[in-house]
Amino acid sequence: MSEGPAGETVDAFHRGRFHVLQPKGGGHRSGMDAMILAALVDAQGAVSVADLGAGAGAAGLAVASRLPAAHVLLVERSPLMADYARRTLALAENAAFADRVRVLEADVTLNGRARVAAGLEDEVHDHVILNPPFNDAADRRTPDGLKAEAHAMSGDLFERWLKTAGAILKPGGQLSLIARPPSIAEIIAACGRRFGGLEITPLHPRPGENATRILVTAIKGSRARLALRAPIVMHGEDGHRFTAFADDLNNGRASYARR
Amino acid sequence: MSEGPAGETVDAFHRGRFHVLQPKGGGHRSGMDAMILAALVDAQGAVSVADLGAGAGAAGLAVASRLPAAHVLLVERSPLMADYARRTLALAENAAFADRVRVLEADVTLNGRARVAAGLEDEVHDHVILNPPFNDAADRRTPDGLKAEAHAMSGDLFERWLKTAGAILKPGGQLSLIARPPSIAEIIAACGRRFGGLEITPLHPRPGENATRILVTAIKGSRARLALRAPIVMHGEDGHRFTAFADDLNNGRASYARR
Numbered sequence: 001m002s003e004g005p006a007g008e009t010v011d012a013f014h015r016g017r018f019h020v021l022q023p024k025g026g027g028h029r030s031g032m033d034a035m036i037l038a039a040l041v042d043a044q045g046a047v048s049v050a051d052l053g054a055g056a057g058a059a060g061l062a063v064a065s066r067l068p069a070a071h072v073l074l075v076e077r078s079p080l081m082a083d084y085a086r087r088t089l090a091l092a093e094n095a096a097f098a099d100r101v102r103v104l105e106a107d108v109t110l111n112g113r114a115r116v117a118a119g120l121e122d123e124v125h126d127h128v129i130l131n132p133p134f135n136d137a138a139d140r141r142t143p144d145g146l147k148a149e150a151h152a153m154s155g156d157l158f159e160r161w162l163k164t165a166g167a168i169l170k171p172g173g174q175l176s177l178i179a180r181p182p183s184i185a186e187i188i189a190a191c192g193r194r195f196g197g198l199e200i201t202p203l204h205p206r207p208g209e210n211a212t213r214i215l216v217t218a219i220k221g222s223r224a225r226l227a228l229r230a231p232i233v234m235h236g237e238d239g240h241r242f243t244a245f246a247d248d249l250n251n252g253r254a255s256y257a258r259r
Numbered sequence: 260m261s262e263g264p265a266g267e268t269v270d271a272f273h274r275g276r277f278h279v280l281q282p283k284g285g286g287h288r289s290g291m292d293a294m295i296l297a298a299l300v301d302a303q304g305a306v307s308v309a310d311l312g313a314g315a316g317a318a319g320l321a322v323a324s325r326l327p328a329a330h331v332l333l334v335e336r337s338p339l340m341a342d343y344a345r346r347t348l349a350l351a352e353n354a355a356f357a358d359r360v361r362v363l364e365a366d367v368t369l370n371g372r373a374r375v376a377a378g379l380e381d382e383v384h385d386h387v388i389l390n391p392p393f394n395d396a397a398d399r400r401t402p403d404g405l406k407a408e409a410h411a412m413s414g415d416l417f418e419r420w421l422k423t424a425g426a427i428l429k430p431g432g433q434l435s436l437i438a439r440p441p442s443i444a445e446i447i448a449a450c451g452r453r454f455g456g457l458e459i460t461p462l463h464p465r466p467g468e469n470a471t472r473i474l475v476t477a478i479k480g481s482r483a484r485l486a487l488r489a490p491i492v493m494h495g496e497d498g499h500r501f502t503a504f505a506d507d508l509n510n511g512r513a514s515y516a517r518r
Contacts, residue, residue: 185447
């Protein structure tokens with residue numbers, strides 16, 4: 001991480017294979033959640049991937065960096081964060097894939113023609129990824145306005161975001177998201193009849209500890225039943241070092257395939 | 260297991276510390292699910308425990324066998340299965356705790372005064388356990404009528420059963436259930452505002468395999484947030500032998516405490 005001119009940082013991901021320009025301290029800073037989310041896109045060839053609520057673009061860029069033919073659309077409502085995403089793409093360090101990534105400043109919760117007019121077209125993407133603002137009361141009690149906005153997920157946010165995800169995915173396309181365990185029922189409800197074949201994977205910091213995140217993938221139009229997969233444990237018994245698999249996911253050396 | 264006179268079996272549980280008389284082959288035979296469910300009651304002293312949909316009584320008897328001062332109410336709608344439960348209690352092998360167990364032939368889904376009149380009184384139990392008929396389309400396609408009835412869990416069964424569980428539990432009392440992963444959202448919804456502090460534990464047959472069951476405990480009136488606990492893996496890497504903890508739970512040597 002290096003500090004930019006105006007309280008900004010340039011953070012290296014995937015062991016330096018790409019960089020993200022982010023506001024220092026403020027905002028919803030991207031880190032491991034974004035990297036694990038990106039690992040859920042297990043694809044080959046010229047797939048089209050939309051990152052909803054992309055922030056400065058960490059998750060979407062992690063997909064573009066790992067998959068050499070993927071095209072990525074970063075969708076971000078906040079003009080400030082969309083500007084960070086555009087400036088992130090302009091970094092020399094990201095030149096290898098910047099031409100495969102676009103930034104769309106748009107509100108994910110738009111509906112119908114307004115959504116299409118904003119650039120969120122029907123059935124054009126193979127994958128949609130989302131790392132939604134966590135709708136946690138504790139998170140919302142923050143003095144940081146920008147962070148508050150990023151975290152201000154109202155009660156029906158999953159419903160609204162997954163409606164858009166369902167609209168812009170091709171039939172058979174894959175939704176992937178990372179969230180907190182208390183949101184599990186709301187996420188399943190929002191999948192509704194749009195998505196099926198849900199696979200939920202709990203993420204535990206250490207063996208024996210409660211899960212701190214859930215990974216959810218689902219297929220548009222599928223009628224397959226929900227599966228609860230074996231957990232991913234991030235750290236080994238010693239509590240410090242990442243497990244080899246977690247380290248591979250975090251550094252873009254592995255994807256996490258559906259069953 | 261020994262065969263009774265009319266296609267019945269007497270099955271030993273907890274390494275012979277209690278026995279259950281069950282119809283052979285037919286019905287919803289009890290086994291490890293019931294033992295694991297019973298292990299969720301982590302209590303001491305003269306607690307009152309209701310087993311809803313008790314069948315021949317395996318889960319409730321496992322509680323009575325492990326906890327030397329617990330009083331258990333076996334609630335079963337089917338006259339046939341309630342009769343098995345009564346005859347189970349009359350077995351000489353169960354004499355050590357039979358005086359702490361009662362059988363109530365009643366429909367769990369009754370409401371209000373009809374429920375109370377049937378013997379399901381308000382706020383009298385410290386624990387309610389339930390091993391509900393699995394509402395799985397594959398299960399319902401069975402030629403076995405009795406099994407079909409036991410498995411015929413309609414779409415709102417969790418709602419109806421948890422309403423009764425919430426009514427008969429004391430404030431602060433604990434609900435415990437075992438179910439299949441696809442029911443997770445329905446269970447959380449049925450907990451609604453009646454129960455909080457949900458703790459969900461996935462049960463995996465072997466490391467790396469999908470969960471086949473979920474254990475759910477919740478506290479009446481709690482507002483604590485849902486937690487997704489570390490999984491319980493039933494078999495070791497060799498795939499055959501039970502893990503020591505699974506064996507302890509199955510044989511009444513351990514309870515599975517809430518956090």
